[in-house]
Amino acid sequence: MTHVLLIRLAGPLQSWGTASRFPARRDSHSRPTKSAVIGMCAAALGLPRTMGLKQPDSRADDKDQAKLTVLGELARSLFGVRADHPGVPVRDYHTVGAGTYPLRPRDLITDHRRAAAVTASLDAATGDRFGHHTLTGWYGAPKKIATDPHSGVLVSGELARSALITERWYLADATFLVGLQHDDEALLQSVARALEHPQHLLWLGRKSCPPSGTLALKTVPGDLNTTFHNHRLLPGPDGTADPARKPWAWLQATPSQHGATSVQDQPVSFDALQPEHTTRWEVRSRVTISPNALDWEDIIP
Structure with missing residues (x-):
């Protein structure tokens, strides 16, 4: 028998990426991705990012084998999202670097190049x-760090930085109901406990987007489709929800299922330097909430 872990993802801002990590324009997907949600669960459980989902090394100890098993089972779960409150797209015009760099005494002591550049001002x-x-024009995050041959301290090999201008998109005031379907109820319950007492910080797609209130709602028997129909809409930012509204939902499917579309968010590795994803399939449909749908209790907004 399968069970579904229901997760509430809500906050002032969310941003769910499916494209490159550092383009000039960083879009947000219209909803949470499976890779992001599984990564959040793994972070809550304290699993390291360097751990992949491929066949474990026979030389790994029992503890690492157990962690790999948990991560693999999480990735194997069926994934669904119901957009109870889709949110509003907002754009952030973001600039980094360039401009005027105010110097501190230690900047001159540790870097003779800066000291030479402001000799006239110091005199x-x-x-x-x-x-x-x-x-002017020397401000920016340190890059190409190396030992300076004159002072012996670590300095940046790239002093002058042009302004990096990016356009970043977010979802404001969105609330999503996420479901993870699996036949191991104990696994889902352990994830639920970890989400409420995480071992690492959690965020809604980006580090600037912390979640608000309750994350893990409940674990119920059944499948994603039935569970989404049998639970009322989550309260929005104002604490209300229109009971007559039919939200969109995206449920994981097989490639041969009618209306299935592909999305590149099935996690393979969460390595920070080389994350890997593969293709997953899903179907989109409107959800008619059952007249006898269950209410939510004890949700911290």
Whole structure:
């Protein structure tokens, strides 16, 4: 018999990516991806990001084998999303780097190149305080870190940085009901406990988007389709939900199922440097909430 773990994903901002990590335009998917949700569950359980989903190494110890088994079972679960409150797309015009760099005394002590560049400003300074000295166009996150041959300290090999301008999209005030269907009820219950007491920080797609309120709602017997029909809409940001509305839902399917479309979010590896995903299939449909649908209790907004 299968069971479904219901997860509430809500917050001021969410952003679910399905494309490149660092393009000039960072779009947000219209809904949470399976890879992101499985990654969130793995983080809550304390599983390391370097752990892949491929066949475990025969040399791995029993503890690592057990972790691989849990992660593999999570990835094998069927995934569904119901958009109770789809949210509103918002755009962030984001700039990083360039501009004027205010210097501190340690910047001159540890990097002779900066000291040489502001020699005139330092010579003109008066008084017993360090004063205000700036460099134009040298501001930016350190890149190409290496040991400086003159001072022996670690310095950036790339001082001048052009402004990096990106366009980033988010979903504002969205609330999603996510379901993970699996035949191992104990596994789903362990994930539910971990989501409420996570071992690592959790976020809704990006680190700037923390979740709000209750995450793990309940574990119920049945399948995704029935479960979505038998539970009322989650309250929105204002604490209400229109009982007559028919939300969209996306349920994991087989490639041969009528209306199935592909999405590239089936996780293979969560390695930060080389994440891997493969194709998954899903169908979209409107959900008619049952007149006898179950209400939600004890949800922290």
